[in-house]
Every structure is written in structure tokens, then in C-alpha cells.
Amino acid sequence: MPTRAQIAGVPLIQQEDFFCGPTSIAMVMQWAGADVSQQDVAALAFSPGAGGTYLADMIGSSRRLGQLAVEVSTFDQLLAEVAAGHPVIVFQNLGLGIAPLWHYGVVTGYDFARDEVYLNSGQLEQMVMPFAVFERTWRRGDFWGLVVLPPDQLPVSVAQTDILSAAAALERVEQFQAAATLYETGAEEWPDNWLWQFGLGNARYALGDLQGARQALRRARAVDPTIPEVRANLAFVEAELAG
Amino acid sequence: MGILTLSKKGVAVVLSAQLLFATQAVTMAQAEMLGTEAAIGKYTALANRDALLDEMQREDIRAEIVALGVDPLEAEARLAALSDAEIGTILTQMERDNAGADVIGTLFTIFVILLVTDLLCFTRFFNFTRCVR
Numbered sequence: 001m002p003t004r005a006q007i008a009g010v011p012l013i014q015q016e017d018f019f020c021g022p023t024s025i026a027m028v029m030q031w032a033g034a035d036v037s038q039q040d041v042a043a044l045a046f047s048p049g050a051g052g053t054y055l056a057d058m059i060g061s062s063r064r065l066g067q068l069a070v071e072v073s074t075f076d077q078l079l080a081e082v083a084a085g086h087p088v089i090v091f092q093n094l095g096l097g098i099a100p101l102w103h104y105g106v107v108t109g110y111d112f113a114r115d116e117v118y119l120n121s122g123q124l125e126q127m128v129m130p131f132a133v134f135e136r137t138w139r140r141g142d143f144w145g146l147v148v149l150p151p152d153q154l155p156v157s158v159a160q161t162d163i164l165s166a167a168a169a170l171e172r173v174e175q176f177q178a179a180a181t182l183y184e185t186g187a188e189e190w191p192d193n194w195l196w197q198f199g200l201g202n203a204r205y206a207l208g209d210l211q212g213a214r215q216a217l218r219r220a221r222a223v224d225p226t227i228p229e230v231r232a233n234l235a236f237v238e239a240e241l242a243g
Numbered sequence: 244m245g246i247l248t249l250s251k252k253g254v255a256v257v258l259s260a261q262l263l264f265a266t267q268a269v270t271m272a273q274a275e276m277l278g279t280e281a282a283i284g285k286y287t288a289l290a291n292r293d294a295l296l297d298e299m300q301r302e303d304i305r306a307e308i309v310a311l312g313v314d315p316l317e318a319e320a321r322l323a324a325l326s327d328a329e330i331g332t333i334l335t336q337m338e339r340d341n342a343g344a345d346v347i348g349t350l351f352t353i354f355v356i357l358l359v360t361d362l363l364c365f366t367r368f369f370n371f372t373r374c375v376r
Binding site (some may be wrong): 077127158161164165167168169171172198199202203205228229232233236237 | 273275276277278279280282283287335338343
């Protein structure tokens with residue numbers, strides 16, 4: 001683990017009232033090059049009745065915007081992601097015990113020697129916190145963290161299955177192009193798991209790319225010839241190509 | 244006896260042929276693509292269960308289990324009785340407590356032994372544990 005890390009290029013955006021959640025996602029997506037504002041995200045995530053954004057809507061809105069979104073929940077995961085150059089959205093309680101102040105921010109760096117954690121926190125200045133203070137505020141948010149990445153990049157601290165599930169979730173919200181990209185990325189990283197090619201075949205089929213679907217499903221079959229789901233979908237695609 | 248065996252074989256051949264046709268018919272009549280999400284759930288659960296069972300059957304782990312006074316077959320039966328979700332939870336906890344490293348090696352051995360002793364209520368390491376003390 002490097003003793004310090006700093007991710008360049010995460011914009012500082014002044015949040016509108018109660019928009020810390022949408023603003024956090026907008027900052028991370030703009031860092032990755034997307035043209036998305038806090039209002040765009042808020043339309044998909046913010047709950048006016050609650051005056052805030054639920055954790056599940058943070059995940060769901062990121063996916064509806066075509067991003068890979070996976071949760072992290074430990075300090076090790078947080079630091080590993082930041083060290084790998086991936087900003088992490090964290091859920092904190094910045095208030096006192098009797099007056100909780102729930103907040104989302106984006107961790108963009110840390111420095112052990114200076115005892116500092118750096119956050120883009122919905123204000124125009126970077127927020128700097130000693131590790132112990134950050135730990136306390138994050139602990140009160142149950143160490144909830146979210147890695148939001150474009151689908152051609154993979155988180156470094158989560159299990160392969162969680163990334164597969166995140167890709168399938170992109171299919172569920174009909175972000176088939178993003179799903180296909182993520183399946184391709186995963187297939188390169190884990191070539192011996194047929195599920196990546198299977199998902200790629202299904203996503204390409206949903207995009208109307210029958211040739212591409214057949215190619216991916218054939219690769220899935222080559223990785224493991226025994227899987228009935230792969231054979232069934234391959235037969236289905238081949239029948240459609242023939243008919 | 245010989246005829247009986249033969250006819251049984253004949254029945255088996257016919258049956259398996261029918262089964263093959265039935266399978267093909269199902270495949271032909273498949274109305275839509277089988278989804279990725281269901282496949283991920285099914286095969287991940289299978290792989291998780293197999294991985295834990297394989298570990299339990301390793302000779303060194305089996306020796307440890309026996310040394311603890313636990314019947315390995317009973318331990319396997321208890322593992323088999325856990326739901327997919329519970330096995331998923333156990334593996335997640337193993338990964339977390341392993342500080343992000345791959346769940347392979349010495350530490351994993353210890354986890355598997357803890358799992359066995361948990362299953363038989365000697366220890367309470369994993370969250371799933373149902374033993375009440």
C-alpha cells in the first residue's frame with residue numbers, strides 16, 4: 001500500500017441544497033470524462049420527500065447512467081481503490097451524535113505521513129481531514145463506500161462476482177452497451193470464466209448484434225463446453241441467424 | 244436374468260433417447276435468451292459450495308477436523324444444509340477478514356476449520372452461526 005496517493009482531475013463542484021449525493025456522482029463521472037451535471041443525476045437519484053439521496057439510489061442512478069457501480073465497506077478497500085487512481089464516494093455522518101448530518105463526499109487522496117484524507121465534498125475547496133476524524137465520520141455511515149467507474153475500468157478491491165453482478169445490473173437497466181463493454185473488460189482480466197463471454201453474448205444480442213453475440217457465446221462454449229445455458233443461447237442465436 | 248438385463252438396457256436406451264428428444268425440443272422451443280443474472284447466481288453458488296467442500300476434503304484439513312473430535316461426514320452434511328446465501332456470506336466474511344488478499348493459503352485453511360467448528364457449535368466465528376449459547 002503506497003503511503004500517499006492523490007487522484008488528479010476530480011472537479012470540485014459546489015453542491016445545491018441537499019444534493020451532496022448527486023454532486024458526488026457528477027464529480028466522479030466528470031473526472032471520467034462524462035458530461036453529467038448534479039441536476040442530471042438528481043433527476044435519477046434524489047428523493048425530495050426525504051430531502052436526500054438513498055444509498056440504493058446512488059447505486060441505481062450510477063448504473064442508469066451507464067457506469068460500473070460496486071460497493072466497498074472497508075478501509076483497506078478504500079485505500080486500495082484510491083491508490084489505484086479510483087475516486088471513492090463515501091457516506092459520512094459529519095454531525096454530532098444528537099444532531100446527525102448525513103453527507104456524501106468523494107475521497108480523492110490520502111497521505112499517511114501528514115495524517116490527511118482528501119475529499120471533494122460538495123464545496124469549492126478541498127476538504128482535508130485527519131485519519132481519525134475521517135474514520136469516525138465514515139464509521140457512523142457504516143463504512144459505506146461506492147466505486148463508480150466507466151465500464152472499461154475495473155475496481156481493484158472487490159470480488160470478481162460482485163463485478164459480474166454489477167455488469168448484469170447494467171443489462172437490467174438496459175444499458176446494454178455499457179454492459180457489453182464491462183463484460184469485454186472482465187473477459188480480458190478473467191479469461192477462464194465463461195460467464196463474461198456469456199454476458200457479452202447476451203448484451204450483444206440485446207443490442208441486435210447477432211454475429212457478435214454468436215462469437216462471444218462460441219468463446220464461452222470454448223471456455224467450458226458443458227454449460228447448458230451457453231449451448232441453449234448459442235443455439236437460439238444461430239437459429240435466428242439461419243432463419 | 245440375461246433377458247431381464249437386456250430388456251432393462253433396452254428400456255434405458257429408449258428412455259435416454261426420449262430424454263434427449265425432450266431436451267432438444269425444449270431447446271428448440273426456447274422463447275428467449277437465458278439471462279446472465281440467473282446464470283451468475285446459479286454458477287457462483289455452485290462454485291462457492293464446491294470450493295468449500297473441496298477444502299473440507301483436503302487431507303490436512305480432514306486430519307485437523309478429526310483431531311478436533313469432529314466427524315468429517317457430519318461437517319460436510321451440515322455444510323450441505325446451508326443455503327446459497329449463507330455460503331455467500333461466509334465467503335464474503337473470509338475475504339474481508341483476509342484483508343483483501345485472495346482466499347487461498349494458510350489463512351483459508353484456518354477459516355475452513357473455523358467453519359467446521361462453527362457448524363458444530365464449538366466456535367462462533369461466522370455471522371451465519373445459529374448456535375445459541
